[in-house]
Amino acid sequence: MNAILVAGTTSDAGKSVVTAGLCRWLARQGVRVAPFKAQNMSLNSTVTPGGAEIGRAQAMQAAACGVEPTADMNPVLLKPGAGGSQVVIDGRAVGEVDALGYGAMRERMRAASLAGLARLRERYDVVVCEGAGSPAEINLRAGDIANMGLARAADLPVVVVGDIDRGGVFASMFGTLALLEEEDQALVAGFVVNKFRGDRSLLEPGLEMLRNLTGRPVLGVLPWLDGLWLDVEDSLAFGVDRGPMTPPLARTLRVAVVRLPRISNFTDIDALAVEPGVDVRFVTSAEEAADADLVVLPGSRATVRDLAWVRERGIDRVLADRPVLGICGGYQMLAESIRDEVESEAGSVPGLGLLPTMVEFAEEKKLGRPVGRAYGQRVEAYEIHHGRVSVHGGEPFLDGCRRGRAWGTTWHGALENDGFRRAFLTEVARAAGRDFVVAPDTDFAAARAERLDALGDLVAEHVDTGAVWRLLGRGAPKGMPFIPPGAPGAS
Numbered sequence: 273m274n275a276i277l278v279a280g281t282t283s284d285a286g287k288s289v290v291t292a293g294l295c296r297w298l299a300r301q302g303v304r305v306a307p308f309k310a311q312n313m314s315l316n317s318t319v320t321p322g323g324a325e326i327g328r329a330q331a332m333q334a335a336a337c338g339v340e341p342t343a344d345m346n347p348v349l350l351k352p353g354a355g356g357s358q359v360v361i362d363g364r365a366v367g368e369v370d371a372l373g374y375g376a377m378r379e380r381m382r383a384a385s386l387a388g389l390a391r392l393r394e395r396y397d398v399v400v401c402e403g404a405g406s407p408a409e410i411n412l413r414a415g416d417i418a419n420m421g422l423a424r425a426a427d428l429p430v431v432v433v434g435d436i437d438r439g440g441v442f443a444s445m446f447g448t449l450a451l452l453e454e455e456d457q458a459l460v461a462g463f464v465v466n467k468f469r470g471d472r473s474l475l476e477p478g479l480e481m482l483r484n485l486t487g488r489p490v491l492g493v494l495p496w497l498d499g500l501w502l503d504v505e506d507s508l509a510f511g512v513d514r515g516p517m518t519p520p521l522a523r524t525l526r527v528a529v530v531r532l533p534r535i536s537n538f539t540d541i542d543a544l545a546v547e548p549g550v551d552v553r554f555v556t557s558a559e560e561a562a563d564a565d566l567v568v569l570p571g572s573r574a575t576v577r578d579l580a581w582v583r584e585r586g587i588d589r590v591l592a593d594r595p596v597l598g599i600c601g602g603y604q605m606l607a608e609s610i611r612d613e614v615e616s617e618a619g620s621v622p623g624l625g626l627l628p629t630m631v632e633f634a635e636e637k638k639l640g641r642p643v644g645r646a647y648g649q650r651v652e653a654y655e656i657h658h659g660r661v662s663v664h665g666g667e668p669f670l671d672g673c674r675r676g677r678a679w680g681t682t683w684h685g686a687l688e689n690d691g692f693r694r695a696f697l698t699e700v701a702r703a704a705g706r707d708f709v710v711a712p713d714t715d716f717a718a719a720r721a722e723r724l725d726a727l728g729d730l731v732a733e734h735v736d737t738g739a740v741w742r743l744l745g746r747g748a749p750k751g752m753p754f755i756p757p758g759a760p761g762a763s
Contacts, residue, residue: 273747274393275308276740277428279403279419279460281444285435286466288329289727290494291402295336296728297737298398306396307333310385311348311404311418313357315536315573318684319639319654324363325349328539333400336724347388348381348417353534353573353615362388365637375415382417382425389426398744401428408451410759420456429461429748431491437467442478446755449486453759461748462491462739469496487753492735497726525701525708528555528564530587530602532578537571537656540599543687544568546719547697548711558586565704566595569602571684575631575659576616579605579623588624595677595703596626603672603680604631604659614658626678628665633658642683646670647695653683677703688716 278294280287291307298305307330316328324343334341343363350357356370359377361384369377392399407419407430416422423430432448434441445463452460463482468475472493479490529541531554538554545552555561567590572578582588582605591606598606607623607630614633623631640655646669653670661682666675670683679696687693694710701708731737 275399277401281434292336293727293731297731304397308401313350344388347384408448429743465493528561534573569598572601575601598680649691653686
């Protein structure tokens with residue numbers, strides 16, 4: 273045994289951060305550890321050094337482990353769109369599927385997931401696996417490859433995480449277990465309560481009752497932690513106030529991020545939030561963006577459809593009057609024209625016309641880890657896009673261009689480069705006429721590392737780590753009671 277599965281009672285229960293915390297704690301013990309998520313549904317993705325596309329959360333967890341991310345850490349990635357999902361297997365897009373088409377690809381996905389996990393278990397001392405959604409989605413159990421289907425196939429002990437901040441955590445934990453069939457229940461070894469605010473002693477009667485009812489212990493109660501700002505993947509976590517990343521200053525730079533209906537890679541914005549005095553907020557209307565010193569048009573899974581939404585909301589009029597940064601899909605929207613026969617099949621549509629560019633979508637997705645320079649600073653980034661942009665004017669800006677108070681690039685993660693970010697914000701403040709001076713020494717990588725360390729500390733201080741070691745060494749305990757009613761046998 274050298275692997276464990278972190279499942280959750282719901283989406284956004286905290287599986288990603290608990291997995292990252294376990295990874296960080298184990299890495300600090302000198303364990304060679306890797307993260308794994310068999311199937312991920314997310315529009316936040318990144319490109320590995322090997323050129324594979326995987327979920328951002330798994331890249332964040334790899335950073336917690338102190339290792340480079342690989343395709344094996346997220347063998348199946350589903351990127352939902354308007355009518356279905358793009359399927360990425362072993363880091364490469366293989367097609368678009370709807371709910372019915374998904375079933376036809378299930379065995380291929382299952383094989384890729386099990387093979388990826390097997391390779392990780394050969395290379396690392398421990399693999400910490402993250403589930404998807406809830407293991408008690410009984411209508412989906414027969415085809416499950418991410419939760420109990422994975423646990424059964426790979427003989428993984430399972431810990432179930434519940435979010436007490438949403439309420440009903442004891443009912444959701446008991447109910448999750450009670451809806452699993454007997455063979456699945458035999459692998460569920462305990463629970464973790466997440467996002468608790470208050471005195472743990474007040475929880476003790478409930479913890480004891482849950483143990484008596486289920487025959488399984490609560491292995492930890494993790495307190496609420498403000499300001500994490502880690503790479504989220506779940507739409508429920510998107511836009512939620514995660515607390516200030518830095519203290520506010522008297523002189524601020526106001527950044528409005530347009531919350532597109534099909535927004536992707538909104539984690540690009542986290543690097544702006546690390547800067548003291550930069551106020552980042554998500555907006556969905558022209559009124560909310562009207563006082564911004566910088567409006568960011570982020571990535572989109574449906575550029576043409578989201579562009580229409582921008583126009584419907586009147587946000588296009590604000591963009592014409594304010595400094596604006598377009599990233600990937602947002603950059604494509606700033607073009608003079610867009611021809612899309614691939615994503616939306618809309619043909620030719622007019623762009624916002626703020627940049628001297630033309631966009632044409634290609635069938636093949638472009639993945640890369642480009643390196644360049646801007647404002648005299650080295651920039652490392654990654655790119656994931658179908659749109660091909662041709663530039664016929666303006667000033668060079670990374671791989672894109674700038675004209676007036678509009679900037680555009682296909683590169684994600686560029687703002688994580690400290691020198692470039694400072695130079696860019698200085699230029700934005702000048703263009704906006706703001707008396708704002710960027711801090712000279714903000715280190716985004718260090719800020720992220722501090723937050724990963726905070727997760728490792730949470731695990732070390734609030735989880736029964738001895739029990740975790742036993743699960744990793746021996747698997748789920750034998751003889752745990754079955755909790756009725758259970759569920760019908762899965763195929």
